Amino acid sequence: GMLSLGGPPRERAGLSSWLREVGNVAVWFSMSHLASADDAGSEQNGDQLAEMNRIADEFPGFDVCFANSGGIFLGNAFHGVLARSGIALYGGAPTAGVANPMEAVVHLDVAVVQIQAVQAGARIGYSGAHVAEGEMRLATLAAGYADGLLRSLSGRGAVYYDGVRLPIVGRVSMDSMTIDISALPEGTLTLGSFVEVLGPHQTLEDLARDAGTISYEILTGLGQRYHRRYR
Incomplete structure (x- = not known):
């Protein structure tokens, strides 16, 4: 497995004997976890x-309880x-490098709380990380890294509106971020x-790629301040 939990192989014989001797311990499954299931070509799977x-x-x-999301497709x-499906339940891609067979079920929309126009030379965000090269129209969104939108997205x-890509400019702040509209x-x-x-124009994998991380971190990091609707 991954050498993170469970017993090493050398202990299996003793455990098997102990279970037979005790006789009153209910064991339902032999379990392990695939370490490389998202890579269908990995020798580690076999x-x-x-x-x-x-x-x-x-x-x-x-x-036997063995397969995670990627393992199901092996x-x-x-x-x-x-089987223990995880990321696939949320529409995340279970296997890297191939078309995602799952339908996206997680959508995230964030509200605009301010709109303004700035001139060339305007410094945007902490440390003036983005300098406007010309006149720009900006929108401030009511979400930031405290809500799981990582600073590495800076x-x-x-984000998207009606299919139009709107870049994040400047640094992502704790409770807000700025986009070029x-x-x-x-x-x-x-x-x-x-x-x-997150939605039809930007998947978990898209956002994770831009943040330099994996879709699991994006999904599990979404904070408690979002209003959630379950359908």
Whole structure:
């Protein structure tokens, strides 16, 4: 496995004997976790499957619980009796480098709280990290790194409105961030308008790539200040 939890192979024989002797311990599953399931071509997947099959032989009568989201797509041999789908439940891509077979179910929209025009030379955000090269129209959004929109998105990430990409300019702040809305006709966005952070034009994987991280960190980092609706 990943050598993070569970027992080492040298302890398996003793554990098997102990379980037979005690007789009153209910064990439901033999479990492990695939370390490289998101890479369908990784040799580690086959190695772990072979080891899991040996464990199943050593502990007869225990159902196997093995596959995570990526493991489900590795084939029936990895499934066992119970699979633990994780990121796939939220529409995240279970396998890297191939088309995502899942439908995105997480959408995130953030409200505009200020709109302004600035002139060339205006310094935007902490440390004046972005300097306007010409006249720009900016919108401030009511979300920042305290809400899970990572600082690494500063100057790299974007949001969308009606399919138009609106770059993040300056540094992402704790409770807000600034976007360049110059590509939209003036008056398109107003106070209270919502822009798309996650949705049909930007997936978890897109946002994670721009932030230099993985989709799991984006999803688990979304803060408690968002109003959530479940459908």
